[in-house]
Amino acid sequence: MDVTIQHVNKTFGQKKVLHEIDLTIPSGRCVALVGPSGSGKTTLLRLIAGLEKVSSGAIHFGATEMTRVAPNQRGVTMLFQRPLLFPHLTVGQNVRLGMKAGHKQEVEQWLDRVGLSGRADAFVHELSGGEQQRASLARALASRPNFLLLDEPFSSLDLPRRRELRTLIRRLTEAQGVTTLLVTHDREEAMAMADYVYVMEQGHIIDQGNPVQLAEKSPFFGDGVHLSGEW
Numbered sequence: 001m002d003v004t005i006q007h008v009n010k011t012f013g014q015k016k017v018l019h020e021i022d023l024t025i026p027s028g029r030c031v032a033l034v035g036p037s038g039s040g041k042t043t044l045l046r047l048i049a050g051l052e053k054v055s056s057g058a059i060h061f062g063a064t065e066m067t068r069v070a071p072n073q074r075g076v077t078m079l080f081q082r083p084l085l086f087p088h089l090t091v092g093q094n095v096r097l098g099m100k101a102g103h104k105q106e107v108e109q110w111l112d113r114v115g116l117s118g119r120a121d122a123f124v125h126e127l128s129g130g131e132q133q134r135a136s137l138a139r140a141l142a143s144r145p146n147f148l149l150l151d152e153p154f155s156s157l158d159l160p161r162r163r164e165l166r167t168l169i170r171r172l173t174e175a176q177g178v179t180t181l182l183v184t185h186d187r188e189e190a191m192a193m194a195d196y197v198y199v200m201e202q203g204h205i206i207d208q209g210n211p212v213q214l215a216e217k218s219p220f221f222g223d224g225v226h227l228s229g230e231w
């Protein structure tokens, strides 16, 4: 299902933080929202998640206006900067929480997919930061979401772990056909992961294109970016 955002404005009190945002996330694709801190990325993500209301404009999931879909029918799941796991539960129990009817075997399959085979009975504190983030990803995808919203999901990780998780997320979301929005201040990350990139500044979309178009347009975008090779 496509997500379509049309003429969206968002105001907090007197402060206008989003101006006439138009954006589409085509079904099954990965779109990135990149821009400096305070440019409005997280606010837009929270609007799509239904955690905030638009001041004006519309968000559609497919043909249906978002507010007409009950929150538990939206199929939206999020992955944040820090892994969100219940520390008093095992890794397997955390993953199972994401499922409607979780069987042990299916939990194992998800752990396999994220490279955590045999760790179902470990407690969360026994995992490294990168492993916890992968367990969070397993839980998020085990819920079979239509939409995955990623809010700076790599920022607590070192570069090799970051690259590893990027590749893993792309591989799994492509395999499951999950429509993905990535919010990041890291241009390289946006370029490496997304099919299409929107650039935000002070609540406006100031540029957009696929990674190749953006690299051609702005040499800054091309800096140190390997458009192929990583996956």
Ligand code: ADP
Residues within 6 Å of the ligand: 012, 015, 017, 035, 036, 037, 038, 039, 040, 041, 042, 043, 044
């Ligand atoms: P980014 O994710 O790009 O860092 P945000 O969407 O978090 O940007 O913030 C955009 C602007 O909106 C900032 O100026 C921020 O202070 C403001 N803002 C975000 N949430 C709120 C809120 N709940 N109340 C008031 N202002 C907010």
